[in-house]
Amino acid sequence: MAAxxxxxxxxxxxxxxxxxxxxxxxxxxxxxxxxxxxLISSKNCAPMMLRTYDALTKTGGPNGSIRNPQxxxxxxxxxxxxxxxxxxxxxxxxxxxxxxxxxxLAGVVAxxxxxxxxxxxxxxxxxxxxxxKEGLLPDANKGADHLRSVFNRMGLEDKDIAALxxxxxxxxxxxxxxxxxxxxxxxxxxxxxxxxKELLKSxxxxxxxxxxxxxxxxxxxxxxxxxxxxxxxxxFIFSTDQAxxxxxxxxxxxxxxxxxxEAFFRDYAASHKKLSELGxxxxxxxxxxxxxxxxxxxxxxAAAGVAFATTAIAITFYYRxxxxxxxx
Numbered sequence: 001m002a003a004x005x006x007x008x009x010x011x012x013x014x015x016x017x018x019x020x021x022x023x024x025x026x027x028x029x030x031x032x033x034x035x036x037x038x039l040i041s042s043k044n045c046a047p048m049m050l051r052t053y054d055a056l057t058k059t060g061g062p063n064g065s066i067r068n069p070q071x072x073x074x075x076x077x078x079x080x081x082x083x084x085x086x087x088x089x090x091x092x093x094x095x096x097x098x099x100x101x102x103x104x105l106a107g108v109v110a111x112x113x114x115x116x117x118x119x120x121x122x123x124x125x126x127x128x129x130x131x132x133k134e135g136l137l138p139d140a141n142k143g144a145d146h147l148r149s150v151f152n153r154m155g156l157e158d159k160d161i162a163a164l165x166x167x168x169x170x171x172x173x174x175x176x177x178x179x180x181x182x183x184x185x186x187x188x189x190x191x192x193x194x195x196x197k198e199l200l201k202s203x204x205x206x207x208x209x210x211x212x213x214x215x216x217x218x219x220x221x222x223x224x225x226x227x228x229x230x231x232x233x234x235x236f237i238f239s240t241d242q243a244x245x246x247x248x249x250x251x252x253x254x255x256x257x258x259x260x261x262e263a264f265f266r267d268y269a270a271s272h273k274k275l276s277e278l279g280x281x282x283x284x285x286x287x288x289x290x291x292x293x294x295x296x297x298x299x300x301x302a303a304a305g306v307a308f309a310t311t312a313i314a315i316t317f318y319y320r321x322x323x324x325x326x327x328x
Contacts, residue, residue, distance in 0.1 A: 019098060021124040029105065029123050032094040036109040039086060046170060046189065049083050049110040064099030064127045100125030104276045111272070114170060116191030117265035119272050122282045144247040147240055154278055160271040162244060162253035166264055167272075169195040184237065196258035199245050202237050 019025075040046050067084055087102055094102075101123045108119045151161050168184040169191055185194040244250040257264035 019124060019126050025096060026123060028094050028096055029101065029121075032090055032097055032102065033105060033109060035090055035093060036106055037113055039090065040106075040110055040113050043086065044189065045083065045086060046110040046114045046191075049086070049106045064101075064103055064125070066103060067099055068129045097123075098125055098127045100127050107272070107276065110170075111167075111191055111268075114189060114191040117269040119269045121273075122277070124282050125280050142243075143239055144243040144250060147243055154275075156271070156275065158249050159253055159267055160274065162250050162257070163264065163267040163271040164275065165241065165244060166193065166195050166257060166268055167191075168241065169193070184241070193257050193261040193264045196254050196264070199237065199241060199254055200258055202242070202245070 036049075040049055066080065083106070087099075087106055090106075091097065091099065091102055097105075104125065105121060105123075108121050112118055147161055148158070151157075156164075169188070171183065171188050185198055187194065244254050253267075257267075
């Protein structure tokens with residue numbers, strides 16, 4: 001059972017019991033995945049739920065510490081209370097799943113239900129209430145050097161930074177939460193490569209990439225960074241977004257992903273998985289558990305198919321025999 005949140009910031013967090021990821025735990029993960037799909041779809045909360053997955057760089061963390069009131073009150077976590085409350089509904093239905101796994105799973109499902117790539121999820125994260133200090137998150141008003149200093153210390157490279165930035169295709173900013181109002185793309189409920197398309201439209205000048213993707217041709221920007229979508233709501237980009245088109249190395253990935261959505265999906269899925277597993281080393285036997293459960297599920301479906309086919313053949317044979325007797 002996951003440790004419960006403490007109301008006292010100074011109280012020591014209890015040491016959780018070692019997590020055992022067995023076949024039953026993985027089956028519970030799959031049940032929670034199905035429930036999350038229905039919940040996220042019915043509540044239209046995919047952008048908000050995606051915010052629960054980021055480890056250290058944004059919010060959530062792979063140890064489930066975002067539920068700690070002290071961390072939840074960090075300025076960068078404004079607006080996440082609703083996402084945490086929704087995850088609590090899932091936790092009540094599936095109490096054996098750790099908060100750490102649940103928050104990561106919510107981010108994975110949020111990407112998938114909005115049309116994004118399938119992200120391989122490995123369970124087994126241990127819960128903790130140990131929170132990172134405030135101020136470790138990217139500052140939206142800074143540029144490329146700042147982005148690299150934040151992400152590189154966690155072993156993430158330029159490709160990871162560019163791909164993960166593509167998650168801005170979902171959702172937007174709300175004045176009551178961040179002081180900003182607007183969205184990055186015209187369809188903020190759809191996970192696609194439109195974030196990169198808007199980036200290339202946002203500036204009339206950007207440097208020549210050091211290694212442009214195959215088939216690249218100079219773009220003609222058609223809108224400003226504070227343009228409007230078809231409904232009149234403002235589109236915007238932060239300084240950290242602009243850094244992706246001002247820096248030649250980042251720009252290579254922006255142009256690649258703008259032209260090739262499959263490349264973006266592939267790299268995003270890999271980077272999302274990498275980020276969600278920072279500080280987490282999956283037990284070597286976890287993959288065997290997952291494979292065993294999937295194989296047993298496949299065998300069960302195959303057995304059901306054989307049983308159905310056998311029944312269908314028997315019924316067909318019965319009616320054929322009866323028809324022959326009637327003709328005689």
